[in-house]
Amino acid sequence: NAGVTQTPKFQVLKTGQSMTLQCAQDMNHNSMYWYRQDPGMGLRLIYYSASEGTTDKGEVPNGYNVSRLNKREFSLRLESAAPSQTSVYFCASSEGQGAAYTFGSGTRLTVV
């Protein structure tokens, strides 16, 4: 049972570099989400995709873009990384409206 798979697990970037965080789920879930987790801030929603073909902004979308490539995959792109984007990033998926989430194990990103 793979669930939600995130790659990479760790990444160090220099300011201004770009990168894409990958997320894939094998549960045939409709909805997918990207969160960041920072000390004392809890979880903050960056972007979500309610269903294949749609994406919407969350609480903190600035500096990020997303692509729902197909039903399984939802990627998060940082075009020009900044130190303020140092965080742990979690991808999650759910069946949809009102359903529980399944989370990936996270990507620890450091921007220097």
Next chain:
Amino acid sequence: GNSVTQMEGPVTLSEEAFLTINCTYTATGYPSLFWYVQYPGEGLQLLLKATKADDKGSNKGFEATYRKETTSFHLEKGSVQVSDSAVYFCALSDRGGSNYKLTFGKGTLLTVNP
């Protein structure tokens, strides 16, 4: 809008002590309620859930009852173990309208000492 307030930590207990983590919510519709647990270095895992008033969710010795009259969903365990040390998140999902998002509390760090 929806919101979740949970007790601030950290909470430190001795093994076999009783645990309560308070959670209250504000929602415009009829939410489902969840508790998630995050062990060190891992993602969040669903611990238990309740979908309607007076439902009791339970798992691994943890329990929480959906109290609509007090808008609460407090997490309890009768006897904690060192392995329960983790961060616990309360969350709600408003099933009304087109809301696909969970609203999370800020998390409560629990440390259980032997």
